[in-house]
Amino acid sequence: MSAIPPVRISALLLALALGGCSSVRLIDIDSKPAGASIYVNGEKKGTTRGKVRIDFKSAGRVMVQIVKARYKPVFQYWTLEEIPDEDAKKLFVLEPD
Amino acid sequence: MKTRRSCSSWSRIKLPLLALGLGLLGVSCSSVHFQEFYITAIDTNEKEIVCAVYHDDKLVLNEKNEPVLTPARVKIPFRDKEQAEKIGVRAIEIDPEKKTIRGLEEGESSPYLEDARPVYVWDSRRQLFILRKNKSSG
Numbered sequence: 001m002s003a004i005p006p007v008r009i010s011a012l013l014l015a016l017a018l019g020g021c022s023s024v025r026l027i028d029i030d031s032k033p034a035g036a037s038i039y040v041n042g043e044k045k046g047t048t049r050g051k052v053r054i055d056f057k058s059a060g061r062v063m064v065q066i067v068k069a070r071y072k073p074v075f076q077y078w079t080l081e082e083i084p085d086e087d088a089k090k091l092f093v094l095e096p097d
Numbered sequence: 098m099k100t101r102r103s104c105s106s107w108s109r110i111k112l113p114l115l116a117l118g119l120g121l122l123g124v125s126c127s128s129v130h131f132q133e134f135y136i137t138a139i140d141t142n143e144k145e146i147v148c149a150v151y152h153d154d155k156l157v158l159n160e161k162n163e164p165v166l167t168p169a170r171v172k173i174p175f176r177d178k179e180q181a182e183k184i185g186v187r188a189i190e191i192d193p194e195k196k197t198i199r200g201l202e203e204g205e206s207s208p209y210l211e212d213a214r215p216v217y218v219w220d221s222r223r224q225l226f227i228l229r230k231n232k233s234s235g
Contacts (some may be wrong), residue, residue: 037143042135042223044143057233060219063194069142071228097141 023057025083029064031092038066049093056080066092098149129174129192132218133147137168140209145192146228148186149201156201164201166191167226174217185213186226 029038029047031048038045038052041063045052054062056079071094107201138148150157150171157165166189173182185186187207189200200207209228216224 039225039227041221042137042225060217063221065225067139067143067227068143071141072229073141075227 022086023080024053024086025080026087027052027054028087028089029066029085029092030089031066031068031094033068033071033094036056036066036071036092036094039065039067054078056083064090065093068094070097071095072097103110109133128178130178131169131216132171133172134184134216134220135168135170135223136184136186136226137223138166138188138228140230142171145211148188148209148226148228149190151183151185151187153183155215160164165188168233173216178218181217183213184216184224185211186228188228188231189212207231208234 028051029048029087034048036048038048040049040052040054042065056062061077063077064074065073067073074092074094076090076092083087104176136148136150138146140146142165145168148167150167150169152171153175157171159165167186171184173184175182186209187200188207190208197199208231210231214226215223
């Protein structure tokens with residue numbers, strides 16, 4: 001049985017360490033009704049339902065705003081601690097305006 | 098004699114030292130950190146709208162003493178980094194010569210509902226306000 005080279009073990013440990021404390025989240029954002037625009041920190045990132053990549057490294061909290069014509073706009077603040085899973089799901093229920 | 102001399106030299110440096118201490122205390126207490134935010138506003142149809150900017154419910158003015166209108170970069174003073182500052186916007190209607198005509202005066206109706214939120218120094222530099230139509234506005 002051949003031994004694993006130390007370089008490979010180091011690389012694996014480094015990857016595990018970096019992956020374990022990643023500040024990036026891929027968040028699946030949905031709304032009821034769908035087809036609303038997603039703004040993250042004031043920048044449009046797509047429409048619901050859609051996956052949005054958010055890096056929490058640069059900001060303490062991230063502001064997510066959801067807007068759709070004839071519905072009341074909504075917003076939430078998210079922090080890295082509030083979204084522990086790297087693949088999270090969020091649903092916004094919109095009220096008619 | 099020796100004691101008297103040391104006492105007199107102490108009293109000579111006592112006042113400047115006291116003044117220096119008070120000065121340092123004053124500087125540390127009054128240190129204000131300015132953070133620049135880029136403030137924009139849209140309506141629910143995602144159409145950009147022009148708004149006047151408010152800080153702590155007071156209209157933000159530029160160096161010409163005119164209201165700062167969105168989109169705008171506004172420097173907000175933070176007296177305490179742990180404390181939020183209230184930033185708000187109020188939609189206005191402007192004439193072709195860029196003179197405000199409606200929505201700025203107290204009690205004057207605005208075509209959109211105004212909005213405000215607490216902003217911390219570490220929040221995103223880009224602050225987007227999404228305003229709803231003011232249905233009671235003519």
